[in-house]
Amino acid sequence: MSDFQTTNPVIKWIEYRLPVFSFLDHAIGTKYPTPKNLSYWWNFGSLAGLMLVIMIATGIVLAMQYTAHVDYAFDSVERIMRDVNYGWLIRYIHMNGGSFFFIVVYIHIFRGRYYGSYKAPRELLWMLGVVILLAMMATAFMGYVLPWGQMSFWGAKVITSLFSAFPLIGEDIVIWLWGGFSVDNPTLNRFFSLHYLLPFVLVGIVVVHIWALHQFGSNNPLGIETKGPQDSIPFHPYYTVKDLYGMGVFLAVFAAVVFFIPNAMGEADNYIEANSLVTPAHIVPEWYFLPYYAILRSITFDIWFLSAKLIGVILMFGSILVLLILPWLDRSPVRSSKFRPLHKQLFWVFVADCILLGWVGANPAEPPYLYFGQAGTVYYFAHFFIVLPLLSVLERPRPLPSSISEPVLKGGGTAMGATTKPMEKA
Amino acid sequence: MKRIIAGILGAALLSLGAQAQASESKALPDYSWSFDGIFGQFDRAALQRGYQVYREVCAGCHSMRLVTFRNLADLGYDAEQIKAFAVETTVIDGPDDEGEMFERDGKPSDRLPSPFPNDKAAAAANGGATPPDLSLMAKARPHGPSYIRALLAAGYEEPPGDFEILEGQNYNTYFPGNRIAMAAPLDDDVVEYQDGTEASVDQMAADVSHFLMWTAEPKLEQRKEMGIKVVLFLLVLSGILYAVKRKVWADLH
């Protein structure tokens, strides 16, 4: 392409035949204009990409040592921990990497919620993100089964049994998922196969996600479109270096957990080999699934012809699928919560609700936790189906600034809000 | 509004903590271990004593199938001592050229011997309760080392008057449900320590718990040593990248 300048003859030679350098320059380089006011909350997209790379790299070498057979799986993981060179390190990175991947992606999602990044014209970008989340969850769930500990086995059994809630064909679906009449060797083998496959599917969806991102570029903390060149800066070097700095800090935190408290986010029960005859006292999923688990268990009553189990399953999947229609539930023309005082407060109520549900999910399904779980579930869905549509009509947003480079002068000095806002110098 | 949210969050966190406590039968004593903390390392003498307790007491019923004799080098034993430990044991190997299984002396590459040929035999010999493998015990229970030590050293008590204990059960305040099949395994001086340490019940419980932490997490020392270097490196790198970021962004302001 004509707009790519270089004096390096090798790069010129390649560029002429395969314009990969100008492609990169437009994708993450000097030709990709980016709003100049992105805060550090915008770092989490690149961090998610970093985690995906780390998980695939460690996963590939772990798969070289792992044996997907019910008789050998547990011991092969322990062999990795004891005998394989740096095996303990690679396995702890992969194990905690799952958690950190979700931490990063959840922050990325909540950032999108707070600043209205899902609104037109970025609905499809958002929906692709929801699909990525679903694929991640499936991958993480199947990966957790592979070490074949007690929690692996019973988690797999409980979650696959959910599908029995579907009327008529439910039982057949479960037997098909298992490849037998219990979670057993065929189940373990197919989970391993899919756990290896899905991350590469994930890479594909991520590419499309970024493609969609480039159509209109990043949203920004003010939630208004860039009006001209004065509002934007090239992605490289400004955001490449900012992303690299974010990666450094993130990796330091990640490393601290991997090296000093590698089992803090895991369950002790998973260091006991799977036993199909002994159920652990409390079956709890990994922390990143706890809110959904709480929603699942909060339904204890049948409604009309729908069994409690089926409603629980529908609501659990619905709690994620509802995100797909979020752009049409929140009709407010203003994106950023900075200019939506009510939405800002209710956003934090929603965050608190998710934490509440996570706490309930970690506890037994009995009163009083059950009532908290039911209240939390009601608010979760009310937030989407009642609060957001109502806010779109009732809320009076603050006046928007006319452009990114001329921040709003009227509307009170507290417009920026005191809520955890990192430096926004740009 | 913010205060309400903070209140909800605070309450949730508090009860999370309370819940973690409640799932234990009794709050564990606050033992300290040489392997605690980011600079924590194993105590070789304690590991060797703990191995002696395991070998002379626990190994009568509990297997240790993930640990091999060669691993004992971590405890500070040399090749000859390890070989000596190994040859004391008999391993069933084979089949030989005639298709027969045969017995031979243990080798450093062999796993520590299991007291029973399989779980069913173990259960049959122990009134139906299989003594669990101890390789990972210190990671398979919350606060493993302290739990094991408390269970062994302080948990066995007379049951309260109305507490029903069946034949083959023992009362232990730290065991979930308080009914444990294992009778109190330690008594003062059931082992005679080679280094002359007094073999009190608490000493032996502490040593064997220390040893079990090593069997569960043998790479703990390498992990922490490497961790300090890696985290320091990343912090310095982050500092430099922050300086670079400041430099790059400087011309915007």
Place this chain on the structure above:
Amino acid sequence: MTDTASPSHGGEGETRRDFLYLLAGGMGAVGTVAAVWPLVDSMNPAADVLALSSTEVDLDPIEMGQRITITWRGNPVFVERRPPARIEEARAVPLEDLPDPEADDARVQRPEWLIMVGVCTHLGCIPKGQKQGDPLGEFGGWFCPCHGSHYDTSGRIRKGPAPKNLVVPPYNFLDDTKIRIG
């Protein structure tokens, strides 16, 4: 990750900026290599594989002239109890006739016992000659059928594409009838 930003947009403090870029790029490169090394090294033999790398062989039941095959590190090891005639044959070969010159004495600890890794040094096939009726090649030793390498009664390459003699593994005699390989 190790993206060394090109300082294309100039200004003052150019040297300090360049130094910072170099430092960050250098550390990033070092960090990346250090992070990749464990992944690479994990593919090397693990501690349990290395620990199993010795095998004991009882020589007592082997008769004069008999060849047996045992397994060491997943490869066949040829053990032959050589009759005096075959030892003499091996010793009589002038070193200059050999593609890979090596005296027979240098290949055995006790002349009666020839112990070699039974893997052709060409491309890793297993030479014939261990079983009754196998072709022994033109030099009475072993013959690799894959690409036609001929080995003599000392396991030395004499003809064909293989570049080296059959490898003698490290072993030692525990007593007169027992050896440990590895």
